[in-house]
Every structure is written in C-alpha cells, then in structure tokens.
Amino acid sequence: MDSADYTEVALRLANADLTDVESVRAALHEEPWWADRVRDSDLPLLREVAEGLRRALSAMVDAPDSADTDPESPDPDGPDPDNAVRAEVNALLAAHPPRPRLSGHGGRDGTPNWHVHVAGPDAPAVDEVVAAAAWGLAQGIVHHGTRRWGRCQAEDCRTYFLDTSTNQAKRFCSPRCANRVHVAAFRARKRA
CATH class of the missing domain: 1.10.3300.10 (Jann2411-like domain)
Structure with missing residues (x-):
C-alpha cells in the first residue's frame, strides 16, 4: 500500500x-x-x-x-x-x-x-x-x-471524502448521491 x-x-x-x-x-x-x-x-x-x-x-x-x-479582525476567542x-x-x-x-x-x-x-x-x-x-x-x-476534505451534501448521507478535483467543487461523496439530489431537485421544479 x-x-x-x-x-x-x-x-x-x-x-x-x-x-x-x-x-x-x-x-x-x-x-x-x-x-x-x-x-x-x-x-x-x-x-x-x-x-x-x-x-x-x-x-x-x-x-x-x-x-x-x-484577516484584519480574526476572532481571538474562536x-x-x-x-x-x-x-x-x-x-x-x-x-x-x-x-x-x-x-x-x-x-x-x-x-x-x-x-x-x-x-x-x-x-x-x-x-x-x-x-x-x-x-x-x-x-x-x-x-x-x-x-480539500468534504462531507456529502445529500440530506441522508454524511460521508466524508477527499476532493481531488481540479476545481475543488465536489459536493457529494459519489455520483450516486449527486444523481439522487439532482433528480429530486428536478422533480421538485417540475411539480412547482
């Protein structure tokens, strides 16, 4: 390994x-x-x-x-x-x-x-x-x-991942979660 x-x-x-x-x-x-x-x-x-x-x-x-x-006013207590x-x-x-x-x-x-x-x-x-x-x-x-570390943004998934994408814009742990969220959003827009 x-x-x-x-x-x-x-x-x-x-x-x-x-x-x-x-x-x-x-x-x-x-x-x-x-x-x-x-x-x-x-x-x-x-x-x-x-x-x-x-x-x-x-x-x-x-x-x-x-x-x-x-950067001018960092939170010293945080x-x-x-x-x-x-x-x-x-x-x-x-x-x-x-x-x-x-x-x-x-x-x-x-x-x-x-x-x-x-x-x-x-x-x-x-x-x-x-x-x-x-x-x-x-x-x-x-x-x-x-x-570069993230947590899946799908509501029912909190999986951690490492984002090695070029643009560092990964929001989901897998294509499966991304597809589920996007299909649900599409269906919600169609109903509205």
Whole structure:
C-alpha cells in the first residue's frame, strides 16, 4: 500500500458502519488481509479511532473558508481549526503509531511487489488498521492540506471524502448521491 491507499483506509473507517464485524469487513473489503482477521473484540478500538478520525475530518470540513473570514479582525476567542485537526491527528498517531516495515511479496515472475506495512508481521489486524488510518489521514493532510476534505451534501448521507478535483467543487461523496439530489431537485421544479 502507499500513502494514498492509507488515506482511503482512514476515510473508509471514518465512514464505516461499525455496529458489527460483518459491517467492518464490508468497509475493509479492499483489504481482505485485514478484513478476514477482524474480531468482535476489535470493535471498541475501531469505534474509538473512527470517532477520532471523524473529529479531525469535521474540524477540516466545518472550518470557515479563508475567503469568508476577515484577516484584519480574526476572532481571538474562536477555536483555530488547524490546531484542532493537528491535535486530533497527533493524538491518533501517538495512540496508534505506525511501525513501518518494508515488505516484498506477491509479485510476478518471482519479483517482489515492494511496499510498506504499518505494523509488525505478527500484529493483530486491528493494530494495522488503526495505524494505517491514523497515518493515512496525516499523509492526506500533508499532500492535500486541510481544505480539500468534504462531507456529502445529500440530506441522508454524511460521508466524508477527499476532493481531488481540479476545481475543488465536489459536493457529494459519489455520483450516486449527486444523481439522487439532482433528480429530486428536478422533480421538485417540475411539480412547482
């Protein structure tokens, strides 16, 4: 995996239904080496880390746009969203530090597919998942800053996403949500 993949893990964990192991496995379906080893006893830790991820994402998403604030009169009593993000992500990294190790396996013709794992070879799957999520969010912020993160604007969907579009105008987590909202708006206009 690379840092972009770990950023996806962070988003999937933050957005996951963590009510039971099957829901977690569904969220981690792209990482079967983790999903197949998740246990009921892992759920409290996964929920705790997901909540920390959501707090950090919320701090980024709900931060006032720099265009909306007056640089001449900053609010000295207001919270600094960047400090909130930094505190949340650093707390996740401190509690679930990545322990990087180089790995090479699964390549073609005997050539290893080189990549980095964020936990030791004997670590429980949950340790690697939470370390990957913490590291992924941190790397996502390093590569994309704090203003490219969003929350789906569909009424019944609050999924977080990373907006990598050129114009940074993404409002929905997926084409499915965008289509539902646009079709509903079209039908409402037709009725009016």
